[in-house]
Amino acid sequence: xxxxxxxxxxxxxxxxxxxxxxxxxxxxxxxxxxxxxxxxxxxxxxxxxxxxxxxxxxxxxxxxxxxxxxxxxxxxxxxxxxxxxxxxxxxxxxxxxxxxxxxxxxxxxxxxxxxxxxxxxxxxxxxxxxxxxxxxxxxxxxxxxxxxxxxxxxxxxxxxxxxxxxxxxxxxxxxxxxxxxxxxxxxxxxxxxxxxxxxxxxxxxxxxxxxxxxxxxxxxxxxxxxxxxxxxxxxxxxxxxxxxxxxxxxxxxxxxxxxxxxxxxxxxxxxxxxxxxxxxxxxxxxxxxxx
Amino acid sequence: xxxxxxxxxxxxxxxxxxxxxxxxxxxxxxxxxxxxxxxxxxxxxxxxxxxxxxxxxxxxxxxxxxxxxxxxxxxxxxxxxxxxxxxxxxxxxxxxxxxxxxxxxxxxxxxxxxxxxxxxxxxxxxxxxxxxxxxxxxxxxxxxxxxxxxxxxxxxxxxxxxxxxxxxxxxxxxxxxxxxxxxxxxxxxxxxxxxxxxxxxxxxxxxxxxxxxxxxxxxxxxxxxxxxxxxxxxxxxxxxxxxxxxxxxxxxxxxxxxxxxxxxxxxxxxxxxxxxxxxxxxxxxxxxxx
Numbered sequence: 174x175x176x177x178x179x180x181x182x183x184x185x186x187x188x189x190x191x192x193x194x195x196x197x198x199x200x201x202x203x204x205x206x207x208x209x210x211x212x213x214x215x216x217x218x219x220x221x222x223x224x225x226x227x228x229x230x231x232x233x234x235x236x237x238x239x240x241x242x243x244x245x246x247x248x249x250x251x252x253x254x255x256x257x258x259x260x261x262x263x264x265x266x267x268x269x270x271x272x273x274x275x276x277x278x279x280x281x282x283x284x285x286x287x288x289x290x291x292x293x294x295x296x297x298x299x300x301x302x303x304x305x306x307x308x309x310x311x312x313x314x315x316x317x318x319x320x321x322x323x324x325x326x327x328x329x330x331x332x333x334x335x336x337x338x339x340x341x342x343x344x345x346x347x348x349x350x351x352x353x354x355x356x357x358x359x360x361x362x363x364x365x366x367x368x369x370x371x372x373x374x375x376x377x378x379x380x381x382x383x384x385x386x387x388x389x390x391x392x393x394x395x396x397x398x399x400x401x402x403x404x405x406x407x408x409x410x411x412x413x414x415x416x417x418x419x420x421x422x423x424x425x426x427x428x429x430x431x432x433x434x435x436x437x438x439x440x441x442x443x444x445x446x447x448x449x450x451x452x453x454x455x456x457x458x459x460x461x462x463x464x
Numbered sequence: 465x466x467x468x469x470x471x472x473x474x475x476x477x478x479x480x481x482x483x484x485x486x487x488x489x490x491x492x493x494x495x496x497x498x499x500x501x502x503x504x505x506x507x508x509x510x511x512x513x514x515x516x517x518x519x520x521x522x523x524x525x526x527x528x529x530x531x532x533x534x535x536x537x538x539x540x541x542x543x544x545x546x547x548x549x550x551x552x553x554x555x556x557x558x559x560x561x562x563x564x565x566x567x568x569x570x571x572x573x574x575x576x577x578x579x580x581x582x583x584x585x586x587x588x589x590x591x592x593x594x595x596x597x598x599x600x601x602x603x604x605x606x607x608x609x610x611x612x613x614x615x616x617x618x619x620x621x622x623x624x625x626x627x628x629x630x631x632x633x634x635x636x637x638x639x640x641x642x643x644x645x646x647x648x649x650x651x652x653x654x655x656x657x658x659x660x661x662x663x664x665x666x667x668x669x670x671x672x673x674x675x676x677x678x679x680x681x682x683x684x685x686x687x688x689x690x691x692x693x694x695x696x697x698x699x700x701x702x703x704x705x706x707x708x709x710x711x712x713x714x715x716x717x718x719x720x721x722x723x724x725x726x727x728x729x730x731x732x733x734x735x736x737x738x739x740x741x742x743x744x745x746x747x748x749x750x751x752x753x754x
Contacts, residue, residue: 193501193595193646197639203499228594299474318628318729320479328631370477370729373737374628433629 177249179213182206183235183242186222190229199441265290266447269301269313271368272393273432275332275412278459282314282436285458287451297367308439311447314459316371317433327436327456332411333428337420339404345421352379352429356386361397361406364390371433378429434459469496469745476741477729478706483647484722484749487658487711494749495648501595502725503642505700506567507650507707508598513560513674514657515587516579517667520557525578527557533574539603540618544568557670564674567699569602576601591656596645605642605702612636625703628731636703637727650709650723658711658721672696675710682736683708684722687743704728706738712750720750 178199185195186206196206214221221235231239266286270279272295283293296304298315305313305324317329336350342357343350360379365372379388389406391397394415400406402417409425411432416422436456438447473480483498519525532553533545540546543566554562559575562568576584584598600608606618612633615621624630635641656662657671675696678685683706685695697710709723724742728735 191501191595193499194640196499197501202497318477318731320474320477320727320729322479326631329629331629366475369475373477374730374732377732431629 175213175216177246179209179216180242180246180249182209183213183221183239184246186210186229187231187235187239192229195229265292266312267292267294267310269293269304269310269315270295271298271301271313271315271434272296272363273316273411274314274434275410275414277412277414278332279314281458282455285455286312287447297363298371299367299369302437305437305439308441312436312438312455314434315437316368317435318370318374319368319435320370321437323440324437325440326438327452328460330434330460331431332434334409334411334425334430334432335413336423336425337398337401337408337410337415337417338423339401339407340419340421341404342407343421343423347421347423349424349426351426352382355407355425356383358405358407359387359389361391361400361408362388363393374433375430382429466496469494469748472741472745472748473726476726476737477735478726478738478741480741480745481647481725482723482745482749483651484720484746484753485651485655486753487655487719487721488717489753490655492753493651494752496745498648498723499595499646501639501644501646502707502727503637503639503702503705504596504645504725505642505702505705505707506569506572506602507645507698507700507709507725508601508643509563509567509572510650510675510698510709511588511593511596511598511653512572512576512579512584513564514653514662514671515584516556516560516575517663517671518587519579519583521664521667525556527560528555530555531559531574531578533570538570539573539601540606541567541569541602545570545574560670561674561677564671564698565677565679567680567701573601573603591653591662593645593649593653596649596653598643600643608641609636622703626731626733632703632731637705647709647723647725651721654709654711654721654723658719678710680708682739683742684710684712684724684746685743686740687747688712700725704731706735706742708742708746712746714750714754718750718753720753722746722749 181199185198189195189198192203192206196203219234220232223230223232268283283291298319301313301315304310336355391400397408398417401408401420409430436459469482480496481500481502482496485493520527530553532551534551535549538545544562545552546569559571562571563575588596609621610618612635613621613624615624660668675698678697680699683699684697688695692715694713695710697708700707704727707725711719711721713719724745726738726742728738
């Protein structure tokens with residue numbers, strides 16, 4: 174049976190003239206691409222490409238059929254669009270937020286989504302990324318830097334962070350402190366596995382500026398705040414609303430530990446609701462937290 | 465099995481592509497997206513030096529022919545002739561030595577000029593390395609990077625790539641814009657070299673010796689803290705890309721050809737965790753092939 178994937182393989186190979194490049198364009202690996210091509214050629218009953226070393230070229234039969242394949246693919250895309258429009262509630266958009274996104278910012282991003290059904294999930298960056306790759310999520314705000322394989326990404330947003338310091342360690346006078354001065358207690362950090370590259374960047378930055386004081390691993394910001402309230406940890410947070418009794422809020426000199434966020438979405442099969450200007454609007458909501 | 469390999473790269477904050485195959489038992493291999501086309505960075509210097517050695521075998525180039533490189537004509541870089549201040553005269557085979565062991569950009573571009581992109585392409589075609597394309601040397605790569613980053617010079621352009629707080633300019637890491645290969649193509653090349661059928665015994669030994677003198681040992685070699693294990697390699701580093709392809713020879717066998725390509729999430733110039741992950745992934749593959 175002729176499938177949409179067969180047509181994608183045919184057109185991509187004709188465009189790229191290279192098995193590896195064509196597979197990358199479709200977002201599959203080379204073995205299924207080769208297999209798909211063999212099936213398609215068996216269906217058609219003719220060879221569509223000459224496989225030379227380093228290059229793939231259309232046969233006369235391939236050249237004759239290519240315009241039909243392009244037209245069929247175009248019609249299928251229109252079908253997907255039209256089918257989405259038939260859904261009375263509009264297509265569902267699934268947004269993921271990494272837990273480091275402050276609640277108000279997450280709300281602003283969700284509010285900037287095109288109107289329609291929206292589902293929001295919160296999960297660590299390392300869990301959101303595979304869900305984007307498999308298109309179970311359409312869009313997510315993740316920690317940067319992260320491995321973005323086969324994903325598109327918007328600009329990097331830097332959220333300044335402040336320190337919540339027990340008043341037993343430092344008076345609640347709001348004066349800016351250097352990281353070096355924040356070595357009286359361990360700094361609360363979330364588990365490394367949640368976002369290895371981003372966490373390592375934070376830990377390496379701490380090692381550079383703050384040789385002593387250490388860190389303590391906490392499951393979430395709630396635990397971090399409780400640890401700090403108990404006089405056991407310092408919290409570094411981008412969330413200006415986070416507060417507890419017995420803690421003072423201090424800017425950190427030179428803002429060495431910004432939370433780096435990035436809007437990411439799958440490179441292929443972007444839902445029609447996420448047209449470029451919608452994405453632009455959402456990225457702006459992320460970039461301008463106050464507006 | 466691949467979950468373990470993926471886990472090694474995930475933990476280091478990098479994407480990885482790998483192919484490892486036993487040279488004693490060709491049917492046994494470990495692969496992680498081994499057919500994915502990746503920008504190869506300085507790994508291109510391996511096929512370049514092999515293509516040079518083949519031209520020596522054919523009598524088309526004299527390995528002892530001296531060539532003088534003036535500082536203003538030399539490609540910048542962190543090692544070898546690239547860092548010298550004065551004119552240097554050396555033989556073609558010594559250019560090859562500096563290219564392979566130090567990843568000397570200036571020596572490699574001078575050698576590429578002599579070998580020629582067309583002869584390299586012809587070599588790749590004859591070896592059946594259909595997914596490997598060498599588009600330009602290092603000078604060309606740096607020019608392309610300066611253009612894409614809109615920076616004033618190569619140093620400024622590389623600084624843009626090394627910043628965690630800015631977005632990478634589009635296309636900088638696209639295989640389609642750069643010299644590119646697959647992990648499988650590189651182990652195919654190494655298998656051909658080690659078989660002795662690609663080059664004469666003299667030239668085979670010449671290339672293998674240079675690979676064994678590789679000075680960057682923080683990748684594949686880092687996972688084999690045993691003098692009895694011989695490691696041959698050629699690295700590639702460009703921005704977030706860190707690669708090494710090579711051969712690991714265990715006492716009593718097997719001899720394993722391996723190609724590891726990575727792209728780190730972080731932009732920092734030094735990422736020892738990713739270098740080490742290349743070694744760990746190699747070690748994992750080699751142990752599975754024992």
